[in-house]
Amino acid sequence: MTVDVINELLGGFATALSPQNLLFALIGCLLGTLIGVLPGIGPVAGVALLIPLTINLEPAGAIIMLAAIFYGTAYGGTITSVLLNTPGEAASAITTIDGYAMTKQGRAGVALTIAAIGSFVGGVVATIGLVAAARPLGSLGLKIGPPEFFGLMVVGISLLVALAGKSMVRALISGVIGLLIAMVGIDPVAGAPRFTFGSDRLLDGVNFVAVIVGLFGLSEILLTATAGHRHPFTPGMRGLLPTRTDLRRSVPAIARGTGVGFALGLIPGMTGSVSSLLSYGAERKFSRYRDELGSGAVEGVAGPETANNAHANGALIPLFTLGIPASPTIAVLMGAFLQQGLTPGPTLFTEHSDVAWAIIASLFIGNVILLVLNVPLVRLWTAILRIPEKILTALILLFLVIGAYTINYSVFDVFVMILFGVAGLAMRRLDIPLAPLVLTLVLGPLMERSLRESLDISQGSFTIFLTRPLTVGLLAIGALIAVSPLLRLRKPAALNEDPET
Amino acid sequence: MEKLIGNEAVPKVGPTAVRSIGAWAAQAVLVVIAAYVVVSARGLGVWLPQGPGPGFFPLVLAVALIVLSVAWFVQTRRAAGGDPAEDGGAFPRKRAAVTVASLVVLAAVLDFVGFQAGMLLFLLFHLRVMGRCRWLISVVIAAAGSVGGFHLFNDFLLVPLPYATVPPLTWLGV
Numbered sequence: 001m002t003v004d005v006i007n008e009l010l011g012g013f014a015t016a017l018s019p020q021n022l023l024f025a026l027i028g029c030l031l032g033t034l035i036g037v038l039p040g041i042g043p044v045a046g047v048a049l050l051i052p053l054t055i056n057l058e059p060a061g062a063i064i065m066l067a068a069i070f071y072g073t074a075y076g077g078t079i080t081s082v083l084l085n086t087p088g089e090a091a092s093a094i095t096t097i098d099g100y101a102m103t104k105q106g107r108a109g110v111a112l113t114i115a116a117i118g119s120f121v122g123g124v125v126a127t128i129g130l131v132a133a134a135r136p137l138g139s140l141g142l143k144i145g146p147p148e149f150f151g152l153m154v155v156g157i158s159l160l161v162a163l164a165g166k167s168m169v170r171a172l173i174s175g176v177i178g179l180l181i182a183m184v185g186i187d188p189v190a191g192a193p194r195f196t197f198g199s200d201r202l203l204d205g206v207n208f209v210a211v212i213v214g215l216f217g218l219s220e221i222l223l224t225a226t227a228g229h230r231h232p233f234t235p236g237m238r239g240l241l242p243t244r245t246d247l248r249r250s251v252p253a254i255a256r257g258t259g260v261g262f263a264l265g266l267i268p269g270m271t272g273s274v275s276s277l278l279s280y281g282a283e284r285k286f287s288r289y290r291d292e293l294g295s296g297a298v299e300g301v302a303g304p305e306t307a308n309n310a311h312a313n314g315a316l317i318p319l320f321t322l323g324i325p326a327s328p329t330i331a332v333l334m335g336a337f338l339q340q341g342l343t344p345g346p347t348l349f350t351e352h353s354d355v356a357w358a359i360i361a362s363l364f365i366g367n368v369i370l371l372v373l374n375v376p377l378v379r380l381w382t383a384i385l386r387i388p389e390k391i392l393t394a395l396i397l398l399f400l401v402i403g404a405y406t407i408n409y410s411v412f413d414v415f416v417m418i419l420f421g422v423a424g425l426a427m428r429r430l431d432i433p434l435a436p437l438v439l440t441l442v443l444g445p446l447m448e449r450s451l452r453e454s455l456d457i458s459q460g461s462f463t464i465f466l467t468r469p470l471t472v473g474l475l476a477i478g479a480l481i482a483v484s485p486l487l488r489l490r491k492p493a494a495l496n497e498d499p500e501t
Numbered sequence: 502m503e504k505l506i507g508n509e510a511v512p513k514v515g516p517t518a519v520r521s522i523g524a525w526a527a528q529a530v531l532v533v534i535a536a537y538v539v540v541s542a543r544g545l546g547v548w549l550p551q552g553p554g555p556g557f558f559p560l561v562l563a564v565a566l567i568v569l570s571v572a573w574f575v576q577t578r579r580a581a582g583g584d585p586a587e588d589g590g591a592f593p594r595k596r597a598a599v600t601v602a603s604l605v606v607l608a609a610v611l612d613f614v615g616f617q618a619g620m621l622l623f624l625l626f627h628l629r630v631m632g633r634c635r636w637l638i639s640v641v642i643a644a645a646g647s648v649g650g651f652h653l654f655n656d657f658l659l660v661p662l663p664y665a666t667v668p669p670l671t672w673l674g675v
Contacts, residue, residue, distance in 0.1 A: 053660065169576060173531065173569045179562050180538065187555035192545060194555055195538070218604075222597040390632030391642060394624050397600070398646045401607065401620070406660050414608040422601060429592070430527055448558050455552030 005135050012357030015060055016365055024061045025362050028068025029369045035069065036076015037381050039389070041396055042089055043073040043329045044438065045217030049403040051209045051336050059340040060355045064362040066336050068369075070329060071123060071312045074272065075370050078115045078305055079381050082108055091272030091308045094280045098293060098300025105296050109240035112378055114247075114298055115305040116371050118254045122310030123367040126262045130317050130360055137321035138349030138356075140470075146453035147464050149323075151474025152345060153447035156324040158481040159268045160436035168485060170432045178440030181206050188449040189456070201412050208335050208441050210404050210416040215434055216328075217400050218421025221393055223428055240375055242298070249289060250302040256282045257306030264307075265314025268326040272311045279307035313363060319344050320356065323446075328438040335442045343446075524577045531570040538563035599631065615665030617675040620647035648675075 015021060035046035047069055054062035077089035082099035095115070102111040144152075160175045161168070184195045185205030196202035242250070260282055261275040283303045284290050293300050315326040323345025325331035337344045348356050374381075404417035427434060458464035465471050538559050545556030607623045624643035628634045634642075654660040665671050 053658065056659075167576070169569055169572045173566065173573065176562050176566045176569060177531075180534075180559065180566070183559050183562070187545075190546075190549075190555045192555040194545060194559065195541060222600055223592055388632075388634075390634060391628065391638075394627040394632065394642070395646060397604070397627060398620060398624060398650060401604070401623075402650065402654065402662070405611070405662065406654075409661060409663075411608045411611050414604075414611070418601060418604050418608065421604075425597065426523075426527065430524055432527075451558075452553055458552075460550070460552035 005131060008353065008357045009131060009361060011354065012359075012361035013364075015354065015358035016064065016361040021061050021064050021358070021362065022365070024057070024065040025068045025366050026369055026373075028065040029072045029366055029373060032069035032072015032074075033076035033079070033370075033374060033377075033381065034384065036073040036089055037079050037384055038076075038392060038396070039080070039086070041217055041220070043070065044332055045213055045215075045220070046073060047329055047332045047336070048209050048212035049217060049399060051332075051339065052403055052406040054336070055339065055407075059342055059352070060358045062340055063333075063337060063342070063355070063359050064366075066333055067316070067359060067363065068366045070333055071309065071363075071366060072370060073329075074309050074312050075116065075119055075374055076381070078119075078308075079112065079374075079378065080385065082111045082115070082301070083382060084385065091276050091311070092305070093273065094276050094304045095301055097280075098295075098297050101294070101296035102298070102301065107296065109375075109378070110242045110246055110298070111301045113240050113242050113375050114250050114302050116375050118250065118257060118302045118306035119309035120367050120371040121254050122258045122261050122306040122308070123313045123370075124364060125258045126265060126310045126313035126317075127360065127363045127367070129262055129266075129314060130320060130363070133317050133321055134349060134356070134360065138346055138353075140321075140346040142350060143470060144346050145468075146450045146457065147468050147471040148474065149345070150447060150450035150454055150465070151471045151478065152323055153443050153450060154478035155322075155474055155481065156268070156443045157440060157447060158478040159324070159326070160439050161482055161485060166431060166433075170430070171436050174427065174432050174434065175436035175440045178437035179444040181211060181437075182441050182444030182448075188445060189452040201410070205445075206416060207407050207413055208332075209407050210413040211420045211441060212332055212335075212438060213400055213403050214417040214420030214422075215424035215427075215437065217396070217403075218417060219424030219428055221396060221400075222421060222425045240378070246298050249298050253283055253287065253299040253302040254306045256286065257303040257308075258310045260303075261307030261310030262314040265311040265326070266317055268315075268318050268324050270311075270315075271327050272308050272315075275307040275311035276304035279303040309367075313367075316363070320348060320360075321346065323348075325439065325442065328435040331438045331442045338442070338446075521577055521580075524573070528570045528574045528577070531566055535563040535566040535570070538566075596631070600627075603627070612663055613665065613667050614670055615675050616662040617647050617651045618665060618670055620650065623647075 016025070031050060032043075032046070035041055035043065041049075047066055050066065050069055054065055057065070073089055074091060077087055077092035078095055078099070081087045081092040081095040082103055085096050085100040085103075087093040087096055099108075099111045099115070102108060157175070160171060182205070184202055185193070186203055187194050193203055257279045260279045261272075264270045264275045264278065265272075280293075280300065280303060283297075283299045284293055287293065287297075287299045287303075289297055289299060315330055318324040318326050319330050319334060323334070323343065325334045334344055342348060342352050342355060400417060401414055404414045405411065407413045424434060427437075454464050455462070465475060542556035542560035542563060545559070546554035547556045547560055548554055603623060603626055607619055611619050621643050624646045625639055628639035628642055629636065632639075651662050654662050665673075665675050
């Protein structure tokens with residue numbers, strides 16, 4: 001069994017290390033870091049925006065690049081947290097406390113290097129976890145028929161309860177809107193066109209990339225006024241290397257961060273922000289130097305940044321093995337899988353095992369690339385941060401238009417993007433969370449198809465869902481998650497404040 | 502131009518009242534959409550002999566949307582006159598409207614004037630008029646973004662962007 005896993009992983013490395021795929025991983029890491037650094041464009045819109053560019057690539061290359069973008073954003077967010085006291089993305093918010101304090105002491109380079117090392121360790125450990133989990137969970141693939149798949153999708157959609165944020169009613173409205181958008185187009189079973197308003201363009205449905213780029217990218221631009229500009233501090237190369245004391249003090253924090261991030265990454269519905277917040281909490285409780293936290297302690301950077309990246313990589317486990325996206329960004333990544341004709345989940349390892357293992361191998365490679373590249377490139381990233389925001393806004397609008405246009409080489413998708421940009425702005429203003437919409441938009445069609453295929457098998461009888469043990473178990477888990485708010489289980493305080501929801 | 506950039510006039514009504522009106526409008530829109538879906542779903546066929554038809558899922562969702570919108574309406578009524586701290590703060594309404602309008606115009610003319618000319622004017626508008634950058638900077642960045650972007654995607658990434666289809670732009674081959 002273990003030998004098989006190692007063989008398949010080595011096969012994956014052979015594919016991932018081909019010059020072409022290596023280049024995709026490199027480009028993905030650079031683009032991801034750039035997206036993380038740029039204000040006004042978060043990981044969700046960033047990954048969605050680049051999907052059209054990967055559509056003509058081979059599945060393995062496309063997903064390798066998008067996955068690299070996904071975890072690259074986590075590192076880019078750190079750079080602005082440390083240098084500007086402004087988190088580039090939500091999961092790095094807590095890093096600002098000690099990271100920026102270290103910058104003021106002239107130790108920005110050390111903070112960034114320690115963050116890179118921590119991210120590398122966290123990411124690699126989480127990927128080893130993925131390797132270990134892939135085989136046993138992947139072997140479930142043979143037992144998965146439409147009813148079991150429906151059960152998995154119910155579990156996935158029930159997670160919107162966990163992503164709800166302040167108001168459950170508004171979260172559910174967001175989820176229902178996502179499902180309704182997913183209904184547009186040819187019905188997956190009977191082939192009847194639905195809600196196409198007689199337009200041929202809508203027969204394939206509303207493109208989810210255009211929807212997400214509008215909702216997350218354009219609405220963010222519309223919402224934010226041009227703010228004043230701050231100049232980042234550029235660390236000198238000599239200041240990049242941590243001292244032996246820094247390294248010694250970081251080791252326990254990195255270990256704790258890996259544990260917290262990996263464990264929470266496995267729980268669908270937890271976002272990277274929760275991991276980094278809880279990891280900071282762990283440092284405050286267990287670190288020997290806890291009194292120094294808040295005034296530039298290296299543990300305050302090492303812990304949360306490790307947790308953040310361990311979480312990002314760990315959260316790929318439910319996606320790869322069960323087909324459940326744990327966060328909005330991973331839902332977008334799942335959409336990219338689907339566009340490439342790959343269905344993440346247990347069947348991935350039976351139907352496309354070569355692609356799956358190549359992607360897993362690329363995660364190891366990507367983490368090495370991030371470690372090797374990003375620290376020396378800090379000067380480049382700080383140079384980008386010096387570009388005035390009005391220029392960045394114009395350039396981001398340029399990329400939003402190109403991204404939407406290139407989905408189908410048609411201005412129709414640009415209009416769709418604009419429409420959903422306005423809708424996203426309204427939703428943000430009305431405190432309707434966007435995350436549930438993304439989740440249901442991606443999972444909705446899969447859930448409907450599996451439900452109706454199951455009922456085709458049973459000739460319309462719902463008892464098919466009660467006679468198969470695996471389906472019953474999955475539906476029970478989904479129901480439990482859905483009613484969990486009624487049980488008044490205590491949510492971590494961090495979840496209520498979570499900016500990602 | 503000042504007005505485009507400056508802050509918006511402070512609304513005469515309080516923020517909570519504005520929010521409630523916005524929420525009521527959103528609830529009304531959602532109910533109208535849901536009603537439309539209910540009518541169309543029935544036309545598509547809700548239940549067939551072999552199980553649910555194409556209209557089944559949309560019908561269930563539309564009914565759920567109506568119930569949720571009513572629940573939200575009740576919540577908004579209760580919250581009206583409540584906590585003004587809930588407001589998301591002022592946001593640049595006019596600036597957002599101008600940005601959306603500029604995007605709509607760009608999308609409408611893109612197939613006629615082509616990517617290079619359309620995007621050049623779009624970027625010039627955003628940099629020079631909206632962002633009040635200096636002329637030189639505006640022109641250089643707009644040219645790099647439009648003409649440079651076009652050739653980057655067209656020639657290097659092999660992602661075709663539209664050419665102009667109306668003279669005299671077609672004579673220039675842009």
